[in-house]
Amino acid sequence: MDAADDIMVRQPDDDGDASVVELTGEHDLSTVVPIRERIDTELRRGGVVIVDLSTTAFIDSSILGVILESRDAAREAGRRFAVAMEGGRDAVRRVLEVTGLLDELPVYPTLDAAKAALSTEG
């Protein structure tokens, strides 16, 4: 399967909702570039960007690096950025816990929670 099939972007609807970059399946160094490009594209659009890890089966430290870079880039550009994980796989949660990113990012338990948090930031 093409890596791009596992990176889905839902762009804002008429209500001005967030762009959601959903990572499904397993992601590692082999998908770093397309993930970074998708997130960068959405950040450049100027809206709110949420990375959704709810259906992600695996991420490695290169993907964590992209998420952290994106958060920092969003901050610098005055954009709003969040990570959501509704349910989520134990392996992904464990990686986020072990690295301390579950709290540091932070990771919201639902997409709606992430959107609500970002709306209050604005």
Added chain:
Amino acid sequence: MSAPAELRLVLSARPDNLGLVRQALAGLAEGAELGAVEIGDLKQVATELCMNSIVHGYPGDGTADGAIEIVAVATTESVDLTVRDWGTGIHPRPAQPGGSPRLGMPLVAALTASVEVSEPAGGGTVVHARIGRPAAQSAAGERERGAPSTVEVSAGPSAKPVIARVLAIAATRVGLSVDRMSDGVLLGDAIAAHDPGDFANSRVVVAIDEAAQGLRLRVGPFVDGGAKRLIERLEVPGLGASLVGIADRLEIEGGAEPESNYVVIEIAAT
């Protein structure tokens, strides 16, 4: 107990082989009836170690004709994993201003019962990691927090990656945040990059004391004036920031004897 199950893979050092490694190892571990957590940790550790080989062992555009060998021996309680490459070996990495924090090795350290990095004769890097229950001798002699670890390495180019990795592992074990961990690695890089001639016998000895409050490093011994020069260098002119400010405590400790000066650095957990 049944005989351990073994697996050996030799693959091109390419990112698109990482998924293959994970699936093969998961199959081995499932066959050995390891638990879901151990299988997840095995996949994570193997991916991180193979990625290290791809990115750092064979640096470039990813088309280098390098190989990675993965050997795994699984029992019902643990997996001994060895990842080897024939690349450039352990060497200083270029600075990455604004780059990602180095999360890979801390992650490996956190998910393994033990991990050892070495440079074999013939070049490259070998990493041995155990996932699951620690080896019997390790379990019996489990170290208590508070007993300092000591790292001794030749001053010069090989010191940087060794100190950075050891500090990252220690930082993970004491629960430093990612930002504080990055601070610790920056300090370690600066220490390792210091003039080898300032270290007594051209060897860097770092005693790492892990406490709930953070890390305490005792670096040295230095030749006369060497400790003072290290601290001056930590001012990093040109970067616009002082590494001295990263440390919560930074001072010279030593006696009147020649080559008995040390630099003590404390990095608080928060």
